[in-house]
Amino acid sequence: MGIPINVKVNGKEYSQEVEPRQLLVDFLRETLRLTGTHVGCDTSGCGACTILVDGNAVKSCTLLAVQVDGAEVTTIEGLSKNGDHPLQEGFKEEHGLQCGYCTPGMIMAAADLLTNNPNPSEQEIRHALEGNICRCTGYHNIVKSIQYAADKMQGKEVSHG
Amino acid sequence: MIPSSFEYHRPASVSEALQLLQQYGEEAKIMSGGHSLLPSLKLRLSEPGHLIDISRISDLSYIREEGGVIAIGACSTHNAIGKSALVQEKIPMISQAALAIGDVQVRNRGTLGGSIAHADPAADWPASILASEAEIVVAGANGTRNIAAGDFFTGIFMTALEENEIITEIRIPIPPANTHSAYLKFPQPASRFALVGCAVMITRSNGSVERARVAFTGVSPSAFRDNAVEEAITGQAVNADSIKAAADKAAEGVDIMSDHYASQDYRKHLAKVYAKRALMAASN
Numbered sequence: 001m002g003i004p005i006n007v008k009v010n011g012k013e014y015s016q017e018v019e020p021r022q023l024l025v026d027f028l029r030e031t032l033r034l035t036g037t038h039v040g041c042d043t044s045g046c047g048a049c050t051i052l053v054d055g056n057a058v059k060s061c062t063l064l065a066v067q068v069d070g071a072e073v074t075t076i077e078g079l080s081k082n083g084d085h086p087l088q089e090g091f092k093e094e095h096g097l098q099c100g101y102c103t104p105g106m107i108m109a110a111a112d113l114l115t116n117n118p119n120p121s122e123q124e125i126r127h128a129l130e131g132n133i134c135r136c137t138g139y140h141n142i143v144k145s146i147q148y149a150a151d152k153m154q155g156k157e158v159s160h161g
Numbered sequence: 162m163i164p165s166s167f168e169y170h171r172p173a174s175v176s177e178a179l180q181l182l183q184q185y186g187e188e189a190k191i192m193s194g195g196h197s198l199l200p201s202l203k204l205r206l207s208e209p210g211h212l213i214d215i216s217r218i219s220d221l222s223y224i225r226e227e228g229g230v231i232a233i234g235a236c237s238t239h240n241a242i243g244k245s246a247l248v249q250e251k252i253p254m255i256s257q258a259a260l261a262i263g264d265v266q267v268r269n270r271g272t273l274g275g276s277i278a279h280a281d282p283a284a285d286w287p288a289s290i291l292a293s294e295a296e297i298v299v300a301g302a303n304g305t306r307n308i309a310a311g312d313f314f315t316g317i318f319m320t321a322l323e324e325n326e327i328i329t330e331i332r333i334p335i336p337p338a339n340t341h342s343a344y345l346k347f348p349q350p351a352s353r354f355a356l357v358g359c360a361v362m363i364t365r366s367n368g369s370v371e372r373a374r375v376a377f378t379g380v381s382p383s384a385f386r387d388n389a390v391e392e393a394i395t396g397q398a399v400n401a402d403s404i405k406a407a408a409d410k411a412a413e414g415v416d417i418m419s420d421h422y423a424s425q426d427y428r429k430h431l432a433k434v435y436a437k438r439a440l441m442a443a444s445n
Contacts, residue, residue, distance in 0.1 A: 003169055020169035020212065021202075042162050043200060045351065047266060056240075056269040062199050063270070066169050067214065112265065130353070131264025 005069040009034070010078025018065040025049045027065035028075060036076040036104050040133070047132030050105035051075045057112035059131070076104035079111065086149040087111060093158070096145030098136035106132050110146045119150055164202035171214045175300050175329055178215050182325050183302055185211040191327055192216070193236050193275035196267055221274070221329060224248060229335050231255075235274025235328040240265070242273060251335045254342030254360055254443075258289040261346055263353050274328040277313070280320045280383070282418065283354035287314050287384030289344045290331065291376035292360035298330040305329065317382040340364040343442035346379070347431050349422055355379035356423050357431040359411075361439040369398050375439075380432050381415050389413055390436055399444045408437035 002017030009032060018027060028034045028051070037060060040048030044062040051060045052074040079085045087107045090096060097103045106129065113120060113128040120128065125143050134142060151158050172178040182189055190209035192198050193216050201207045215221060221236035224245045231251060233242060242248055243259030262268055262276075262285045276286045277297065290297075291314070296307045302325055313321050322328065336342070346358035357379045364372040373391045378384040393407035412432035419425040 019166075021164045021166055023163070023203075026163075042203070044196065044267065047264070050266055053269075057266045058269050059266045062196060064169075064195070064199070066171075067195065067216070069171075109265065112269075128265055131266045 003066050003069075005066055007065075007068050007071060007073060009073045010075060020064065020066055022065045023061055024051075024063040024065050024068055024073075025060035028060060028073075031065075034075050034077050038101055038104055040101065040105075045133070046102070046105075047109060047129075048102050048105040050108040050132065052108055052112060055112070055115060057109045074108070074111075076107060079107065085111075086152040087114070087146065089152065090145035090148035091142075094141050094145040094148050096138065096142045098138050102132060102134045102136075106134065106142055110149065113146070114150055114153060118154060120146075122147070162203035164199070165205055165208040167202075167209055167212045169212050169214065171217055173218065175215075175218060175221070175327060178213055178218065178327055179300060179302060179325070181211070181213050182327065185213075187324070189213055191278070193278075194238060194270040194272040195275075196263075196271035197275060197279040197281065215327065216272070226251075226335070227332075231333045231335060233273055233331045233333065235330060236272050237274075239263075239268040239271050239273065239276075243268065252293060252333060252342060254289050254344045254362060255293060255333060258285050258344040258358075258360065261285050261344060261348075261355075261358070267353075273331055277331070278320060278322060278328055280314055280316075280318050281354070282317050282382050282384070283349070283352075283356070283358075283379045284384075285344070285346060285355055285358055285378060288355075288358045288360035288376045288378035289342075290333075291384055291386050292342070292344075292362050292374040293333045293336075294374065295334070296332040297328055298332060299323075299326040300329045301326040307332070311386065314383045314385075319383070336362060337364055339366060341443040341445065343439045345435055345439045345442060347435060357428060357435050359432070359435040359439040361436075361443040363394070363399070363440070363443045365399065369396055370394050375411075375436060377412065377432060377436075380412050380417055380428055382418060385415060387411055387415075387436070390440075394440065399440075401441075404437055404440045404444065408433050408440060411436040 038048040040046035049060040188210035221234040223234040342362040344360045346355040362374040375390040389410040397403040417425045
């Protein structure tokens with residue numbers, strides 16, 4: 001039996017019927033075709049599926065689509081219009097990705113961090129990424145990418161690593 | 162992974178949730194943040210026919226001071242509790258326990274009521290809920306009752322909660338001003354669950370310990386208060402020697418878990434180490 005939900009995803013309103021057991025990540029990827037959100041472990045460990053619900057980072061493999069009825073969802077596709085959010089720029093400039101699989105989740109977790117803490121220390125960045133795993137072991141440059149974005153968003157001059 | 166089919170209910174009030182629980186009985190499961198339940202639904206360890214989502218019941222999400230008690234609505238998220246200025250000021254251990262859970266994404270969804278109802282033997286909350294001598298308020302068909310934390314955790318994934326009851330509130334007494342508290346844990350490196358977690362609350366007068374509360378999670382199938390450590394430190398001046406002597410009594414005579422992460426001996430060793438560190442942290 002389908003349940004009607006209304007959800008705003010990346011600024012656009014959707015009214016859909018969803019099966020109660022449909023995971024949010026499957027709703028995003030398969031129903032809305034927003035495939036930028038990845039599924040890594042599917043057990044809420046790796047953070048590849050991280051998105052924002054009402055501004056807070058969550059793991060979309062561990063939510064049901066019905067749970068976001070009435071909420072505002074932001075995925076990597078909605079972070080900027082042209083892929084030019086300071087975090088996206090930072091990951092490009094500081095070589096914050098290798099295979100790229102974890103990147104959307106890393107960026108969305110970082111977006112939550114920078115909203116709550118615009119000027120994080122290296123330690124705070126590493127702590128905030130506790131729920132995101134990078135299999136290419138690229139943490140060092142990921143941290144630098146987020147520092148780049150934090151500097152840029154505060155109007156500081158950005159240094160290239 | 163896809164859960165089995167279920168019917169989804171989103172009651173607007175506790176009484177409506179209780180009616181649904183009454184109606185569907187064993188077929189029903191209560192969901193709050195869903196961060197323990199959904200993983201088990203996905204693994205089909207649990208296949209309820211009816212899911213009752215109580216997370217939107219607005220009067221279950223609050224943190225407030227009520228005459229010497231911090232009252233926390235059962236659906237308050239770990240993050241909301243951990244970041245609460247009231248909690249940080251009055252009972253730092255509770256904030257530390259909240260912020261030690263999982264990672265930020267998990268803390269944004271998981272709830273206190275959901276976690277203690279699930280009663281995972283390695284969950285962070287039970288230790289500080291026991292050490293703070295909290296009361297768990299539950300609503301059922303016949304009204305509400307308060308369960309002392311010491312009576313609540315009865316075994317592995319087992320609590321004193323009856324099938325037709327819902328946790329509505331957790332009431333944590335605000336300790337006297339000369340009290341210090343701490344929660345420290347050794348996280349399992351992948352899951353972040355506590356291999357060993359120790360919550361300590363110490364009240365001092367004239368330099369010696371007047372009252373001590375020490376509780377462990379992760380060590381036994383159920384979280385427990387460690388009376389031997391409490392008694393050993395009570396009446397003592399707080400120093401490295403008295404703390405070490407008390408911590409060495411940790412986890413004696415209890416059923417200690419063993420798994421492929423940590424043997425019984427290693428867990429027992431960690432219990433002593435974390436008792437010492439938490440006592441130290443609560444002594445500053």
